[in-house]
Amino acid sequence: xxxxxxxxxxxxxxxxxxxxxxxxxxxxxxxxxxxxxxxxxxxxxxxxxxxxxxxxxxxxxxxxxxxxxxxxxxxxxxxxxxxxxxxxxxxxxxxxxxxxxxxxxxxxxxxxxxxxxxxxxxxxxxxxxxxxxxxxxxxxxxxxxxxxxxxxxxxxxxxxxxxxxxxxxxxxxxxxxxxxxxxxxxxxxxxxxxxxxxxxxxx
Amino acid sequence: xxxxxxxxxxxxxxxxxxxxxxxxxxxxxxxxxxxxxxxxxxxxxxxxxxxxxxxxxxxxxxxxxxxxxxxxxxxxxxxxxxxxxxxxxxxxxxxxxxxxxxxxxxxxxxxxxxxxxxxxxxxxxxxxxxxxxxxxxxxxxxxxxxxxxxxxxxxxxxxxxxxxxxxxxxxxxxxxxxxxxxxxxxxxxxxxxxxxxxxxxxx
Numbered sequence: 001x002x003x004x005x006x007x008x009x010x011x012x013x014x015x016x017x018x019x020x021x022x023x024x025x026x027x028x029x030x031x032x033x034x035x036x037x038x039x040x041x042x043x044x045x046x047x048x049x050x051x052x053x054x055x056x057x058x059x060x061x062x063x064x065x066x067x068x069x070x071x072x073x074x075x076x077x078x079x080x081x082x083x084x085x086x087x088x089x090x091x092x093x094x095x096x097x098x099x100x101x102x103x104x105x106x107x108x109x110x111x112x113x114x115x116x117x118x119x120x121x122x123x124x125x126x127x128x129x130x131x132x133x134x135x136x137x138x139x140x141x142x143x144x145x146x147x148x149x150x151x152x153x154x155x156x157x158x159x160x161x162x163x164x165x166x167x168x169x170x171x172x173x174x175x176x177x178x179x180x181x182x183x184x185x186x187x188x189x190x191x192x193x194x195x196x197x198x199x200x201x202x203x
Numbered sequence: 204x205x206x207x208x209x210x211x212x213x214x215x216x217x218x219x220x221x222x223x224x225x226x227x228x229x230x231x232x233x234x235x236x237x238x239x240x241x242x243x244x245x246x247x248x249x250x251x252x253x254x255x256x257x258x259x260x261x262x263x264x265x266x267x268x269x270x271x272x273x274x275x276x277x278x279x280x281x282x283x284x285x286x287x288x289x290x291x292x293x294x295x296x297x298x299x300x301x302x303x304x305x306x307x308x309x310x311x312x313x314x315x316x317x318x319x320x321x322x323x324x325x326x327x328x329x330x331x332x333x334x335x336x337x338x339x340x341x342x343x344x345x346x347x348x349x350x351x352x353x354x355x356x357x358x359x360x361x362x363x364x365x366x367x368x369x370x371x372x373x374x375x376x377x378x379x380x381x382x383x384x385x386x387x388x389x390x391x392x393x394x395x396x397x398x399x400x401x402x403x404x405x406x
Contacts, residue, residue: 035240035315035318035319037238037240037241038240105318108314108315108317108318109315109318111311111314111315111370111374112238112311112314112315112316112317112318113315114311114315114374115238115308115311115312115315116238121374150397153395154391154394154395157391157392157394157395158395160368160371160375161364161367161368161371161392161395163367163371163375164364164366164367164368164369164370164371164372165363165364165367166367167314167367167370167371167374168363168364168366168367168370169367171314171317171324171370172363172366188357188360189360189364191357191360192356192357192360192361192364192396193395193396194353194397
């Protein structure tokens, strides 16, 4: 990726690309394990197997490092993805994401650092949120227009409400629930909002 | 309260009750300002104007201190309070609580410490949550039975959904919104759930 080949690599010193990856991986892992406040450049350097100077050459400070780690971890989200088939499909996706304890913990860490490192949640939202939020609203609008949600539903309010439902799940449901159980949680919430899924015809 | 009078108090040394209050106040303030992970017994002692030994005589460790501070801060909630007149009254109360930046920050700190200090949110919930949660469900049930919510609404799911709405508000709305604005947020959510407030008769 950087054009460096193994032959060009000085013995015992990771190539630039390797050091980048090691640093970003270590930063993301420590953010998830310890949270932003408890993570230090020192620890990141140690875990990545580089010197502190190597980290500081690339990142001005801890906040910049964590912001870049979040961007990096989300850099390869499929750009071809243009939305979900239906609500069932959408919440199936959400549930799979939320069934992974690592994802849950990262989201809690981001929320938990809102007062001290507001840049982190802002970054996460701008990387994940913008396009994704639009797709969620589109999905809700389509569902409503198909007559499966009350006609006067406000998709923006429902979107906020679903974000809250994610936070509530992360805070009050134990990690380790199956994706199926998590999905049921969301479908039950949609039912309260008047969602009536299309009747499947029996053969 | 302890029976000690000023005359019995050794000069320069706070009485037991005074030391207790100073320690618990300092602990709660630091929890709100810095979060649980960043708070230390050392800092609490310094801010309370006592020695570390004085703190350790009363509390085995930081977690116990923070748990007791949370219990103490919530000890005088009115036991005569038996519920709200209607949804409007309930969300008016919630909104006043959530319009205070200090309350918002405490709730974020508790949520943010869920992975490292799970005892804190458990304590907060058991002090505030048990009876309060029952009153919320009762309020929702009554509203439904009055025909102001759809008859098939599930009050437990709606309760969870409202907890999520609080978390979403704490995380995405800026501190400093007026109580009136916060209340509108909740009433709008209830409208999505099919709440139709009673029509006020014109004179």
